[in-house]
Amino acid sequence: MKKILLALMILMAFVLTGCGGNNANNTADNSSITQLIRYNVDAEPKTLDPAKSTGLPDGTIELQMLDGLTRYDANQEIQPAAAEDWDISEDGLTYTFKLRDAKWSNGDPVTAQDFVYSWLRALAPETASEYAYQFFYIKGAEDYNSGEGKKEDVALKALDDKTLQVVLNAPAPQFLGLTAFQTYFPVNQKVTEGNPNWFADPKTYVCNGPFKMVSWEHNQKIVMEKNPDYWDAENVKLEKLEIYLIENLDTSFNMYNNGQLDMMNEINAQELPSLQGNNELKIMPDASVYFYRFNVTHKPFDDVRVRKALALAIDRQALVESVMKGGQKPAYAFVPFGFKDNDDKDYRENGGDYFQEDLTEAKKLLAEAGYPDGNGFPKAAIMFNTHENHQKVAEAIQQMWKKNLGIDVTIQNVEWQVYLDRQSNLDYDISRAGWSPDYLDPMSFIDMFVTDGGNNQTGWSNQEYDQLVNRAKSTGDNNVRMESMHQAEKILLDEMPIAPLFFYTHPIMIKENLKNVIVPPFATYADFKWAYVE
Structure with missing residues (x-):
């Protein structure tokens, strides 16, 4: 039996679990049932500004609350949201989105200019968005972000209040999927x-999505209510x-066991x-993939032999x-199956x-690096965010x-933010670390580690790797794209600024009366737009 099936079969397995489904037009009469779901996302968000958020809890x-x-x-098929339709030019370079009549939660109309403003804001150097590189498919975007170009030269244009035009540097089949990603959300x-x-502040969080925030007790909970101004409010059943x-x-x-939660992430x-x-x-x-980052700006992790020795001495099956x-x-590469x-x-x-x-x-590599049997190896620590499973992994690897x-390392448990x-500060x-793809393409993993990339966070740089990523992003030829990404991944694993550990599954607890909760295999933990309580 294959270890994991192809992408379509993965997604079908997800739909057939019984807690998902896409029956958005379900007509069951649930009028007497309180339409409330209580869900734990596991962490206080670092920020709810989509231009700056990076974590899965944030997204x-x-x-x-937001619709891209x-x-x-x-x-896991792309559906119209804030855009009711779009047209892609024959050369694959120009995308023209027609926006629907939609409102912000304060009553303002959602306009094409809101998207132009929001994307340029995320790209602005002063915003320092770690995800700014996701806009680099757009003509002029990378130059603006780097300070070498002007905002006016980014190929984003509001042709009128309801028409957004985007011009790309090269055909990019993954671009449409990115328009559903958090950094592309409008403000x-x-x-x-x-x-x-x-x-x-809930009082000032103006949004255009299915729900709006009404309270935020930090490190405790965020309460949302159905957004009556949402364009598709009739299909939002949760109150x-x-x-x-x-x-x-x-x-x-x-x-969860005491009935205070309906779903655990x-x-x-x-x-x-026992479950x-x-x-x-x-x-x-x-x-998604679970891995360890090495800070290659710290000794002895600037030595590829040390990084490889550590990676090769981990029993992933255990x-x-x-x-x-x-x-x-077990993961012996970086890009997961699917x-x-x-x-x-x-x-x-x-x-x-x-x-x-x-x-x-x-052992041979460690000795060649000057640490035979671990002798003389400097003090080092494994850092992880507060989480029992992360601690267990760190203790096992320790x-x-x-x-x-023969190496002694300590472990450091720190709060999420x-x-x-x-x-980020090395x-x-x-x-x-863990990485879930932002869209359904291997590039969501491969472009992380370009030199000075916002999500690189290892200090590692390789010119040939950068060139291969650029080559993959500069062509509409899928053969060239995939070949370039395979070659880049090989370089990444040859130099080991990271050590892949395992490819995730996502165990959750969910009450059986919760229906149409979407638990995607990428990008976010859950989507409650179509959810309801039976």
Whole structure:
């Protein structure tokens, strides 16, 4: 049996779990049932400004309140959202979006100029968006972001209030999917310019999505209500959505068991064996990767031999079987299974593995780097954000490195926002990380590690890698695109600024009376637009 099926089959498995479905027009009479869902997203968001947000908790919360030009449905197909239609020129360069008649939650009309303003704001150098590179497909965008071009030269234009025109540098089949991503979400220009902290207060969070925020108890919960001004309000059945921000998985599990939560985003791995056979446990597909970053600006991690030695001395099968216990797969490459290659086969199956565990080679490399049997290895720490499962992984790897290489490392548990800041500032030695694709294409993984990329966060740079990524982004020839990405991934794993550990699954707990909750295998944790309580 194959380890993971192709993208279409992955998505079908997700739809058939029984807690998803795309029956947005369900006509069941639930008028006597309180349409409230209480859901734990596991962390306080770092920000709810879509131009600056990067984490899955942030993006998940924003998705409930904001509509991009498009939105993914339960089958992970792009559907019209703020845009009711679009046209793509024959050469694949010019996208013309026709916006529907929609309103912001303050009654203002949603206009094409709102999108022009929002995208340029995310691109502006002073915004310092880590995701600005996702706009670089647009002509003039990269030059503006780097300070080498003008805002006026970015090929974004509001032809009228309801027509947005975008011109790309080269055909990019992944571009349409990006218009559903959080950094592409619009903000209200008048509100944003009038209050630079508009996104931090429910009273000023003006939105255009299915729900609007009514309260925010920091590190506790965000309460949303149905947005009556939403263009598709008739298909939004929930009246209220409470999103909890509880990092401790044991606390979250107790709240679920006590009836204080209807859905948990993640479960402590130690609970999974006892939950087998429980109808409320769902192991969802997740096209994401769990990995460790090495800070290559810190010694001894500036030495590729050290990085490789550490990566080769980890027993990934033991991690997934004895620690995670949720059907995860060991990762010997970076891009997960579930993405189509140029031949319609799976990208990962075509690319194969780039390394295997090898203790003999690991010891040899460490000795060549000047640390035979770990002697003289400097103090170092594994940093992870507060989370029981991350701690268990770190402890297991700590023991493996001690046993296999004679290396002592410490582990550091830090709060989510501190973790994000330290990673961005290269204030760590080794840091746990996870990556979920922003859109359904391998490029969502590959372009992370270009020199000075906003999500690189390792200090690593390789000119040939950068050239291959640029080559893949500069052509509409899918054969060239995929070949370039495979070559770039090989370089990444040859130089090991990261150590892939395993490909995710997504174990959740969800009450059986919750219907039409979309749990996508990428980009966000959940979408409640079509959800309801039966």
